[in-house]
Amino acid sequence: MESNMKIRQMAIIGVITAVICILGPLSIPIGVVPITFTNLAIYFALYTLGMRKGTLSYIVYMLIGLAGLPVFSGFSGGLPKLVGPTGGYIIGFIFMALIxxxxxxxxxDKWYLSLVGMVIGTAICYLFGTVWLAYQAHMSLGAAFSVGVIPFIMGDMIKILIAALVGPQIRKGLMKANLFRVSF
Known part of the structure; x- marks a missing residue:
């Protein structure tokens, strides 16, 4: 019975990782840093899997991208993406998922407190991304903030609000179907 549960957990992690791989490459180029749906996919992974397994699903996605599969924004992949101007955001997503x-x-079940956590996590992701963008693009922190954060705040807040309102419904459904456990 225990091995069946582990297999089920691995399968669910795989499915959620696949969802991130599908949404991650979809992007709208608006400059050095594109608008992506990766953060929204991560938020839903967290509601679906919980912090540990949701973060793991993102890390698996990141490793798939680092292996060269085109799952990062703009259907890109490989080490150059991680060490390029947007690599700090890719790393920052790990901390966003944990927080x-x-x-x-x-x-x-308290959407407003979950929202606070997602905002804090997103701010930490912005920090990693801004510092790395400034370093890689040889620009000031202020300039990196202007191109790597300011244009994204409104859209990211909308994604966070969507996740905070829809995510609890997803988790309730999974709990009702006995597919989500706190120790999951």
Whole structure:
């Protein structure tokens, strides 16, 4: 019975990773940093899997991209993407998942507290991305913030609000179907 549960967990992680791989490459180029749906996919992964497994699904996605499969924004992949101007955001997503996932696991039924966690996680992701963008593009932190954060705040807040409102419904459905466990 225990091995069946592990197989089920691995399969669900695989499915969620596939969803991130599908949404991750979809992007709207608006400059050095494109608009992507990766963060929205991660938020839903956290509601579906919880912090640990949701973060793991993102890390698997990241490793798939690093192996060269075109799952990153603009259907790109490989090490050059990680060490390029947007690599800090790719790393920052790990911390976004850990922080947002911690809040979602504790407060999944209180959308406003989950929202706070996702905002804090997104801010940390912005920090990693801005510092790396400034370094890679040889620009000031202010300039990197202007091109790598300011244009994305409104869209990311909308994605966070969508996740905070829809995510609890997803988790309730999974719990009702006995597909989500706190120890999951």
């Amino acid at each position: 947002g996932g911690c809040f979602i696991d504790k407060f999944w």
